[in-house]
Amino acid sequence: MPEEDLVELKFRLYDGSDVGPFQYSPTATVSMLKERIVSEWPKDKKIVPKSASDIKLINAGKILENGKTVAQCKAPFDDLPKSVITMHVVVQPSPTKARPEKKIEEEAPQRSFCSCTIM
Numbered sequence: 318m319p320e321e322d323l324v325e326l327k328f329r330l331y332d333g334s335d336v337g338p339f340q341y342s343p344t345a346t347v348s349m350l351k352e353r354i355v356s357e358w359p360k361d362k363k364i365v366p367k368s369a370s371d372i373k374l375i376n377a378g379k380i381l382e383n384g385k386t387v388a389q390c391k392a393p394f395d396d397l398p399k400s401v402i403t404m405h406v407v408v409q410p411s412p413t414k415a416r417p418e419k420k421i422e423e424e425a426p427q428r429s430f431c432s433c434t435i436m
Contacts, residue, residue, distance in 0.1 A: 324387050325401045328354055328374070331364060331408065338401050343388035347374055347381045354406060366408045375405040 327337035328350075336357050341350070351369035358365060366372050374381040381390050381404070391402065 324391065326350070326387070326404060327401055328404050328406045330359075330362070330406050332362070334359065335403075336406070341387050343386060343391075345387050346383065347385050347387075347390065348383040350374060350387070350404075351383070364408050367410075371408055371410050373407040373409055375407065376402065 322343065323340040324343055325338045325340050327335045327339070329335055336354055336359070339353065339357075348369065351372045351374065354372060354374075355366055355369050376390050379390075
């Protein structure tokens, strides 16, 4: 594929640091981007995604769907020549990991304490 057809992307993390820029084909999917981000994630960060499903990508104020391609996610103003597109990365653990913790809390009996003092 000719180099001018490639799209240059960088990914802004929660602390303002960046991963990339990397060049991608316009046919690359959001899932592929997420896998690359997880593999290139800086080791010195406090928050680290365990898998690609823990990451949400945001471009032009929209959360990108895994099945979409880079070409479908580009905003119209990104058509400037040789521009680097910045996508924001949000790390959010999948809900299936958080549920067992909630069940433990729900199983604990709730006690209500009431006291009355008559003087």
